[in-house]
Amino acid sequence: MNRIQELFKQKKNNILNVYCTAGYPQLNSTVPVMKALQDSGVDMIELGMPYSDPLADGPVIQASSTQALANGMTIATLFEQLRGFRQQIYVPVVLMGYMNPILQYGFERFCQDAADMPIDGLILPDLPEYEFETEYGPIMQRYGLNFIFLVTPETSEERIRRLDSLSTGFLYAVSSSSTTGKDKDMNAVNNYLQKLQDMKLKNPVLVGFGIKDKATFQQACEHANGAIIGTAFIKALENTSDIAGTTKKFITDIKS
């Protein structure tokens, strides 16, 4: 059992997962940002690996990726930064990224290095289930990495069940079919989350996309085990010189 399973065993509700981009705002901010998030009381961290062409992300997260790449972030650099990070970061960490940079790094080598850190799971939005099942899934399993699939309001019930059966750790419920950072109609979102809740899925469900403050976080938590905040936190980091202070304030506002 890794940290994700352990977390959901301990805590069933109001789980706060916060996204940050590796190498943003500065190249060496990665671990300090994660530390600040943990110190502020987040339950889990989604660490984004920057890519030049992030299809599933909105403009704010893409801009942070572009900045991180300009800062010199690479997968190899990220693993150098993370080496030994478990001495101070004990919350579960999932890596989020796109297939192309990982394929260049070498998929198995990537999984091996991620497991060495150790990282707890992977979110790769552009890895579809066919390729997951036939090629890449078994490699992740060999290294004990959870793999988290996304579902959306457009995903059929049959497909939700299928993706839930393939996922380990948790299921990532995209709050509406959209890229990150867009405002959502929360009523439609509620109906969809209610449907997921009623399906009694194998995995815990965390809601992402459109969660930006205390109100949206609480609403999401009514029908799910927790939520993921990305764009709003990246925005908060944009012009800060005080990572710890900014993070503390941002998280406190949500959790208070």
Place this chain on the structure above:
Amino acid sequence: MTTTTYQQPNTHGYYGKFGGAFIPEMLHRNVEELRSKYLDIIYDPAFQKEYKALLHDYVGRPSPLYYAKRLSEQYGTQIYLKREDLCHTGSHKLNNALGQILLAERLGKKRIIAETGAGQHGVATATVCALKGVECIVYMGEKDIERQAPNVARMKMLGATVIPAVSGSKTLKDATNEAIRDWINNPVDTHYIIGSVVGPHPYPDMVARFQSIISEEIRWQLKEQTGSELPSHVIACVGGGSNAAGAFYHFLEEPGVQLVAVEASGHGVHSGMSAATTQLGKPGVLHGSKSLVMQTEDGQVVEPHSISAGLDYPGIGPLHANLYDSGRGLFLSATDEDALQAAFNLAKKEGIIPALESSHALAGLEMLSPVTAKKSEAPIPAKAMFTKESTVVVCLSGRGDKDMATYMKAMEGK
């Protein structure tokens, strides 16, 4: 397992090692809807009837297959030009845009989005949207909008909204990212008309089928003119590869036909200012399919360069990646300078001003002709060279009106 051919991908969209549908879940419904319906829709008799009638009456097909006498004399072989430049809107792009708007109509979509680089596909899409009275949004890199003002004006006159892509490198690949994002954000009423044989399955196959009219016509036109429907060579330029896919399509399973793809090597393959994807790319995932991609060691997609905005793309369709990987196709490259020379040569020899993209295909003649035997960066097997009796078809994918600013600059320099 289903067998793959050069022509058609397997059920998961793979041509050999390349293809597939590497898309986020947010696109699954749209892409799956398309995948499960496109063949039934396209081969429905009523669809074919409307498509064929519009190809004839609106696009102006069949496009002529023209025996280029003076060019043939120059290169010591028999050269035929497939005149896609004479299609309405000035290039082969309309074949696909027209097919997809009819498909979108049958899927009940009310809103069309597209990406464009040079603007040719954007103009073709804006044109078919005007024809059908459908809302049209074209994403175009901010830098390309500056470089291609006449095509931006054409799209606007046709009623389309042109939205600048301001992310990343602000060119075609970023316009494609923005179009995909738009599709994610509008999952129900919108169809995305991709302009090349790229993107997630079924796009490469669907676009290749709509462009296959090019080689379908070449076969019977050649039969009428020479008595044989098989040429010895088919030459086409490749960026993403839609005109090449169309020109090759009905010859892919004819091993006797030498298929020649000419990529844009910009200032030279290894100059750092090139778009020769098969020479410089590595297997990777871009815009929803696994193919050859120009990228850094860290897997970040790099910005290509070509004098021709239509070839300025860091990937290549999976169909072509498989032709390269398997050796079925011969991949050459032409520099900016080679393409310019070929354009001026065609203008003077045949009275035809070609698009810069098509000029790359024409530049391939210089390398394959024993008369000129211009040195090629990629080795050319002896049996691929022309003889006097060779029947060489060059796909003249577009006309040069849009490139006059570049040609004028080149003339001033001389």
